[in-house]
Amino acid sequence: MKIISGIQPSGELHIGNYLGAIKNWIKLQNNSKNECMFFIADYHSITENYDPKRKPEEILNLAADLLALGIDPKKSVIFQQSKIPGHADLAWIFNTLVKIPELERMTQFKDKAVMQKENINMGLFDYPVLMAADILIYKADAVPVGEDQTQHLELARDIARRFNNNFGPTFPEPKSLLTETPRIMSLTDPTKKMSKSHGEKSYIALSDSPEIISDKIKSAVSDAGGGKDKRGGDNLLAIFESFAETKEEKNEYSNYKREHTNGKLKYSEFKPRLAELISDYFVDYRQRRSELSKNSEFVKKVLENGAETASAAAGKTMSEVRRKIGLEI
């Protein structure tokens, strides 16, 4: 299978990103039947308010994070979106296949428009079309993402179908690949998804120290309404389950789960154990990440090599597309 996914270089990675997407990237890359491409969606990230002085660092940090988590340049192509001009070229062509009301319906656009009222720019509106171009330019079959991206994937399939109908069979219709935890909820408000945009206490960053993880879990919302509303506890249990790898940890999970169902879960025991489980899970990552932070030349080289491979594939599709839509004279 041809697999592609991207992630924006804006702020630090959190366990929602990891459990919803990146964990799956690693699993897919380690199956030799797959051809995987993963990229840093820097063009997408400039649709939000940002500081141009900090962006280069955010791009490099994210690339180092992916490498430290186990994305392997020997198995996957890793690159920076803006280095491949075909993405934006193809998005322009796709713009002529998409109607304005389709983009007005996008829930992520509506949510972000509320959060950045003073900067509802065309890029933010067109974001899903660029995303379709990111995917289709490599003729990918499957896209591992969190649940919040499935509406964008639907649009990518619509665009592929329309293009194929108008200009002849060209693109496969890409499906989304979700993990068992496609939507981790915020620690401070379990009705919202965990996200960088809801304040530091609402998420656990992969770079958080064991002390910070412990503090954040301690203050996480658990069951509310005298135990009637179990969404907070359910979310914490889902996080525990995702990080439980050994047989013992899985048994622990089953016990906690049963206690929670019976209304007998002691958060004073469960929460410190959950914090410990999360920080232990990322021990290797923290070690590799700190080594990579001393070696930004290596990280840059990985991105350069990746761009070369991606560029060749993208260029091929763009020639085919230009010919099919009648621009080749």
Ligand code: ADP
């Ligand atoms: P954020 O919402 O924090 O800005 P991104 O939009 O950069 O995160 O998301 C990057 C990837 O992580 C996407 O595939 C997205 O679907 C996934 N993701 C983000 N938040 C969550 C979450 N709370 N639960 C599961 N997956 C998530």
Ligand code: TRP
């Ligand atoms: N929109 C995605 C997010 O916020 C990032 C992204 C951009 C992406 N282009 C993509 C994901 C193409 C998968 C495929 O998480």
